[in-house]
Amino acid sequence: MTWISVTVSLALLMSATHSNAATLTLYDGSKNTSLSNQGWMSSVPGASQTVSAGATTLNTTANNALQAGYARTAPSAFTLDRTRGYTLGFNIRLLSETHNGSNDRAGFSVTALGNDKKGVELGFWTDTLKKTGSIWAQNDGATKPPRFTRGETTAFNPGKALTRYELSVLGNSYNLFANRNYQTPILTGILRDYSLEGLPYSTPNFLFFGDNTTSARASTSIARIDLTDAAIALPVTPRLVPVAARSAKSLAEDAEIEVNPPSIVVQTKIKGATEPVKEIPESAPYLGLIGIGGLLLTRRGLTVECAKTNR
Incomplete structure (x- = not known):
């Protein structure tokens, strides 16, 4: 999977x-x-x-x-x-x-x-x-x-x-x-x-x-x-939720990851982050939904790395 x-x-x-x-x-x-x-x-x-x-x-x-x-x-x-x-x-x-x-x-x-x-x-x-x-x-x-x-x-x-x-x-x-x-x-x-x-x-x-x-x-x-004069931030624990197989680009759009339209790569960069950390071929099918605590990654300043793994 x-x-x-x-x-x-x-x-x-x-x-x-x-x-x-x-x-x-x-x-x-x-x-x-x-x-x-x-x-x-x-x-x-x-x-x-x-x-x-x-x-x-x-x-x-x-x-x-x-x-x-x-x-x-x-x-x-x-x-x-x-x-x-x-x-x-x-x-x-x-x-x-x-x-x-x-x-x-x-x-x-x-x-x-x-x-x-x-x-x-x-x-x-x-x-x-x-x-x-x-x-x-x-x-x-x-x-x-x-x-x-x-x-x-x-x-x-x-x-x-x-x-x-x-x-x-x-x-x-x-x-x-x-x-x-x-x-x-x-x-x-x-x-x-x-x-x-x-x-x-x-x-x-x-x-x-x-x-x-x-x-x-x-x-x-x-x-x-x-x-x-600030709250304590809780550590973030990733949670993966299986869904139907979808392209990396489709998953990226749901997670509000910025997409580079001229090419077939998805930059794993949350809106507001300083720079992307990895590129993924858009054509590769993936099973999963990017989420943290059941919520999509939309918080400003978060940088994520998406990697394909098989178990």
């Missing part, structure tokens, strides 16, 4: 790095000062807050009724624009957590809402005895429920160790990465709109770290928070 083989050579997508992006530190625990001393509004009535060993530890474990945390809006130069994309990075460890008041609440949450108030609130659970945990997203909705009920979940345990998280937002979706493993996000989903709940969920560019419920409690160390 003959297939069209696709190799993406764009370094940015393969390495999943922030290209030409700026990063702003919003909290640096190595300064050994609390978040409230570094530009965050804090509310910790009844809770304990300690600063040591390069982190602020917020503890609301004394009582479920305690609510405490840190909030701020993103600086104007780092607007949380989901059209452009942005990434909220944070280093935290959940030291303990109890949510016996509700399975739809978490003792520690992270909230990021964009300039249009769309975003996501993530709940963090851990069980120190069972050595298990999870991270999950709060649902939205016109009514309660389903608003603020548990949505998509990952079994990643936030209590195991101090972990570097990166919440990357682009378009209408988010990806949560852990420990700089950009190959596979630990959690992914669509953005929510919680604004019907009122303040603070109706506040654009809003960020929150803490315990915002009377149905759970936690002790959490926060070592770093930063904001990057």
Whole structure:
């Protein structure tokens, strides 16, 4: 059987790095000062807050009724624009957590809402005895429920160790990465709109770290928070879908590959790419459909190589 083989050579997508992006530190625990001393509004009535060993530890474990945390809006130069994309990075460890008041609440949450108030609130659970945990997203909705009920979940345990998280937002979706493993996000989903709940969920560019419920409690160390004005690009995995045998020129036209009309060759160059990398005889029949993740290659700047292989 003959297939069209696709190799993406764009370094940015393969390495999943922030290209030409700026990063702003919003909290640096190595300064050994609390978040409230570094530009965050804090509310910790009844809770304990300690600063040591390069982190602020917020503890609301004394009582479920305690609510405490840190909030701020993103600086104007780092607007949380989901059209452009942005990434909220944070280093935290959940030291303990109890949510016996509700399975739809978490003792520690992270909230990021964009300039249009769309975003996501993530709940963090851990069980120190069972050595298990999870991270999950709060649902939205016109009514309660389903608003603020548990949505998509990952079994990643936030209590195991101090972990570097990166919440990357682009378009209408988010990806949560852990420990700089950009190959596979630990959690992914669509953005929510919680604004019907009122303040603070109706506040654009809003960020929150803490315990915002009377149905759970936690002790959490926060070592770093930063904001990057770009999303993290996922690595591209080619996917080949067999279809009826067609000429290379026909496949190229579907994939929006530029064709050199005067000759019988197809230049494997996506529109917007800098240069072609290979030529294929137009008359040769091929079986396959050029695709990535089920979508045709139409993104600007991608260069592909098409090669005939037999299995």
